[in-house]
Amino acid sequence: MSRRTGSRRDLSEDDRILWNQVARTAVPLKGKTLPEEMLDPMVDASAAFHDVLEAAAAAPPPQRPRKSQEHVHTPRTIDQPTRQKLAKGRLPLEARVDLHGMTQGEAHALLLGFLHRAHAMGIRHVLVITGKGSSLGSEGVLRKAVPAWFATPSFRPLVGGYEFAARHHGGAGALYVRLRRQSDVSSR
Structure with a gap:
């Protein structure tokens, strides 16, 4: 018996778009192929979603705050x-x-x-x-x-x-x- 409580059909439209994008970028293990049912043919990511993904990928990573010169390590x-x-x-x-x-x-x-x-x-x-x-x-x-x-x-x-x-x-x-x-x- 499967422990899953929901199925992909219970996903919202946004979740289905996101899942499709992730599934398309997944690389199958050596000797395996990605099953076709993993990709939802009903959902095609919109251009706006692609723009958001590209903007997130192009954004510089957040910088860690620098330690102040006044910080002193105490035993x-x-x-x-x-x-x-x-x-x-x-x-x-x-x-x-x-x-x-x-x-x-x-x-x-x-x-x-x-x-x-x-x-x-x-x-x-x-x-x-x-x-x-x-x-x-x-x-x-x-x-x-x-x-x-x-x-x-x-x-x-x-x-x-x-x-x-x-x-x-x-x-x-x-x-x-x-x-x-x-x-x-x-x-x-």
Whole structure:
């Protein structure tokens, strides 16, 4: 028993015209021929329909919107189970770096060198201590700058994700950083 609920006779006039056009452009499989009953001899596409098809074919494809220069790729956050294991000490923090009291230039150079060495050693999780920077009413220059650095081309091949640390590791003044595997970097 056929599962079709309708037949070609139930098609509207527009649908029959469209089906005829599609059926005429179909290429049969090798060794097969297109059955004559596939083409409806009662329907002949009008010149207007041909004009619409030709206009659609001649129209340039829609262009994808360009990414803005301001769009910056940010590393993903560390997944919740991994963050919890780091916070509870079940997953070791294999190295740490303290950026307290440094200028942005000093901190950037030290952090980049530290992450390169850690990555070369195959380390996966490190602790980066930025400090909260709440003295003299400031909001913490390094606390804001370090996550922004992770989105730059020099850090992107190294950093797979980051998340603020648990309170006993420094809370909002420290970051858990997951480094990419060496195979991830070589395939890019």
